[in-house]
Amino acid sequence: MPAASWWRRADLVAAVVLGLAALILLVFLVYPISRIILNSFFRLDEPLRLANLTLEHFSRFASSSLYRKALLHSLTVSLAASVLALLIGLPMAFFVARVKVPGKTLLLSLGTLPLVVPPFLGAYSWILLLGRNGILTNLLKRTLGLQLPSIYGAPGIILAFTLGYFPYVFLLVYGALASADPSLEESAQIMGAGRFRITRTITLPLVTPAIAAGMVIIFMQSLGSFGVPAVLGGEYYVLTTLIYFQIVGYFDLNAAGAIALVSVAFTAVSLFLLHHLSQRRGYITVTGATRAARELQGRGIRAAAMAYCVLILAVALIPHLVILMTSFAETWGRGALPTAFSLGNYRRVFANAWSPMQNSLFLATIATLTAGVLGTLMAYVAVRKALRGRWLLDLTITLPFIFPGIAVGVAILSGFSSGPLVLSGTWLILAVAYVIRRIPYIFRSASAALTQIDPAMEEASATCGASWLRTSLRITFPLMLPGVLAGASITFSTLLGELSTTIILYSAQWKTMTVAIYEYLLADLLGPASALGTLLTLAVLASMLLANKLLGRTLGSLFRMV
Template structure:
């Protein structure tokens, strides 16, 4: 027994037990708590809602019994399955046309000495940052049945093709989303190595052949990334096909109609359709990754290409081409602003200008304006705080857990807003998480959907901050948490706020999730624009759209100031 005596120490005495307490305290430090709380938040706000959505898609309407009938009906019934074909048709066409426009425009603006490059960039960015449904509304005003251009041609006996249906959706998507191609490709072309193209020219390859066999294959990952953004954004858009599609239905519109039907929505079928959209988005993303993974695209980029001098005639032609495309793309904002000052008599525009539309908006729809800026501001503050903390653990505390955290945060990036709205309603429409009908569910949707912008800009700038700065502070006796808030967070601030401004711009323009989640008390500007267009109140719709446009312009100017004039890049 004497030999066993040393092992029977008092468990409350100092020894191995105290060391275990110390280890527990060490493992549960501030950053580990951030990781744990982040996972807890994502489980509640993302994993749980999407699990509820998937579960609901397997329930039979009325009985809530398990069934596959919703998915069988989608494949079997042309009413449902045709919308998938329609969605792919407009998305593929818009992606092809956007690439045809954006690729040569990016090449000309980066490789040749055309005039007004900065102005072209600003115009392209402005056309991208406005919501797509405003573009649809603008083209209705121009080329609709009573549109300005339609009437002009009608006076000469020329009847233009209809803007409604497939043609109109593809037109709006192309002019709206080609900036993705332009911005992605412009950034890539500036960083290619000139020696590769020079080597091709020395071997007798030049002109179009050099572009197709050397330059564009080198930047194929970037081109495919831009094309992917066009496809995914087109697939997710709700407002454009709803306003201009008429009988041409796509998946997001069908999801909305199934869920919000006045004769009793079918939430189970809407959930199944939402799952189909998510699977389509993830499948396209995986296909893009597989295509890129087949080849290696690395290069040194030690010698950036020089801007080539064009002859006067070619310089004028190239400048006119780029400005022409940018002007057509930006026409939607110009049309909306001008229209907002035209007098109206009910749904009809009459001669003369006035501020009546703005007075009516301030009198009748002031709550929508207040809601938009209040909800967006709260969402941005939350995003800044979360973005600072999560980006730090993703970059500085790398592990399998933080990789999973990064993946979960980016998941909503490929999810349509309408699907996210339905997901949150399905999950938070009962106790203990009764959020439906409140401002909280709208703010939650904005945070979930737009947080990736802030996270990406925050991680990008954090990679540029030398860790030795933090180490020096800690070595001088400053606690790690205090070091982060006093030094690292301050250095990260420009990147965080730049990403937050981009999130702000897309949040104030958000329609897809807002149209699902709003009530009379929580309606936003984008929802009001949509409802005013549906009611044919085009004057008030234009006034509200102009408010969004001006806010977007101011936000972009602030972004340029914070980013040191670097502008928005992809």
């Protein structure tokens, strides 16, 4: 096939893909978002007429103490978690990257585990430890007479967010330190600069973008989280729980949409500040790392680094072992620990929650496959083809990054609970929401993989007479596969533990594992909740480990690929 004909056919395919992508994004992303933006300026059940425009839903943030407190609480716990995660993750990243500690690969993998476990399970684990009848609560009360403060409210939420999300800072800063050119620090050391001055003037500026990115991600994740505040919040309302009660209590999608837009506004501002910081300061090294930086080998610093890393990981991961123990607990005596163990909780879960387990696996699989195909094709168009409108495609796909999960749920419910396309009550509404939320993961990882593939290989294939389809199937897509698999594995694992969007959209027939766990917690059935939570964690870990095996990478490197 002549090269000119090959490229014309490729352009035709790209145009078709772009048109299909535009249609899908318009129907399932732009339309629902437009609906909640429009509806938020109208009262419930009022016609969408100019005369009925109102700012009532937004004015409640000025007139209602409940709304003001929810906004203040959301910002407080999100900012506090971001700062505390930085204080924990930054030293750990430095120790693993620059100190000769044993088992670095293991430390990186263990440091990633809090991101793998669904956040609301981490919140629940702290109830088992520090709740009113928690293991540590009872132990300290009986042995030392100490009465611990309540885990519910702001302290518990901040604790769960910090220990659940600090790996974002840890992994991003570690990656920045590992890729930084060590000659910069070595030159300063030769010129007589001390370790503190080198760290302050060279090392920290080099990793500032990674620090900022990690903190912004944690702020966004915390601001959009529903599960953690729902489990630990009590009467400490945040924006996400306020949205939930507007829908469950009043089914007022208009008011819920207005609250969601306020949350989106703060998320967008945080992203803008991150972009402004990166643009205003020229954080660029002249060369990448051609060799590893010299590691600190002093006995004291090695011991301190190892002790710090082990302590942080123990505090972050031991609560999840408590969930495992509780899942086998049959009876509890007066002591802190169970007095008898059995498989009773697992038998109960398999008898009553088999359907939610099937639903979670089915929905996560369907959504991952769909997002994988669409995200890969869209990435090919965005990277390889200079078609008009591809910048708009890139911008539209990134919108779900700005919208918290519960806001996406409100948008999808608002768009497809009435009108020409009704999806509420079906599995399709959950699948659509999952695809929309996670397609950016596939798109970004596939785009990054494609930019590293030399177009000359495709051009050589065309010159040799191969068709566009054969070239794509034999050369382009196989080379993109590691990046696509990285995005797909993160997508699948996070969808298994998804709650923020699901809690808005699920029906009785399509209840997922996370919803079933949440209902067990509301009913104070801690044993079944622990058993189902353990099964969920094992399913997520299995999917991640399978991806690691296929890609030959560690958990930490897998997250840094996306």
